[in-house]
Amino acid sequence: MPAALDPPSDESLLARYRNGDGASFEVLYARHRLGLYRFLVALSNKAELAEEVFQETWLSLIRSASQPQGRASFRTWLFQIARNRLIDHWRKHGVHNPLHDSYDEQLHVQPDDSASPEQQLSLSRDQARLDAALQVLPEDQREVFLLRLHGDLELPQIATLTGAPLETVKSRLRYAQQKLHRLLAEEVPA
């Protein structure tokens, strides 16, 4: 039983906004603005495009009377709207949708010889190097990792959002993390 002082859930805030409580939207927006924005920037790799999709996503939520369906959480629903908007943008501008590439993870598996605990604790803290490592990832792996990173979504939620089998999502995340470890590992001074 939730305590009386627990913050209201995303779903209740959205319901209150739908009933005319404008302040509830501000709370909802403050909770998710950073994660959604960084997800879109990292996925599209273009700040302007990310801002455009970010704005369209929130305006769509404001003007729509719909709610998250079934057992989907508000967070999953929000990131799904943003992802669909980005795919629509790519289609509209004739950009090949990299998320729909068939990708054989096995072909990209490389031995992760550098995943020792010492090297894991000495990952690069250079922002440019982190961004570069993300862009090196295949699109499918990057999307799953970014949804886990910025959306704080669980793997079943990511599977629902992307429409991919859970096992596929698991393998994509595992390969992405192995690659990132390898790319970001710094040599530990002897």
Added chain:
Amino acid sequence: MIDSQHTPDPNDELLVEHFRQHASGEPPASLDAFILAAAHREAPAPVPSLWQRWLQACQRPRWQMAFATVAGVALMIGLVLRSPVPQEKLSSPASMDFSADRQEPAVAAAPPPAMPAPAPTTRIAPQGELARAPASPMQSLAEKSAAKMSKSAPAAPPSLEQGLMEILRLREAGQTKAADEKLLILHQRFPKEDLPARLEALQKSAE
């Protein structure tokens, strides 16, 4: 079967946390302001509560008419069905156990409808004063009219004995003519009586 109980690898979580700590970038302030302004501008109108909706419905003219009609009909039904206090109750046998002293002011306070209303001082007058005064204007009026009738009514004709005594008195006074007229009248009233014989007997008894 989908493995919903995903247990993340601690090393993987460490990597995710590392990226989170070094993540940067946020939406421009102008974009924030635009979205929040749109949210406030396009927020749905607050849904009134059941009580507020009922009040709003009451404020509409057609509903006001409806409620006023219902209230009027209810008032009329209440007035029609309300049994009036019977007038006989004030003087019914149920009130016979009241003493005469208690009934008297009650009668004074409730005059017949045709008569003018009594002065308020009559109602609050003490019982002794009421006892001395006429019970009601109607009662005093009845007494006055009875007195008038007693004055204007003709005197009852004298009896045979009185008539004979009057004749004897007139004869002794020397008014024989008047005495004869009285005798004639008396004879007409009592044709079967032997008036001269009774006159002689009366005169003898008087002597």
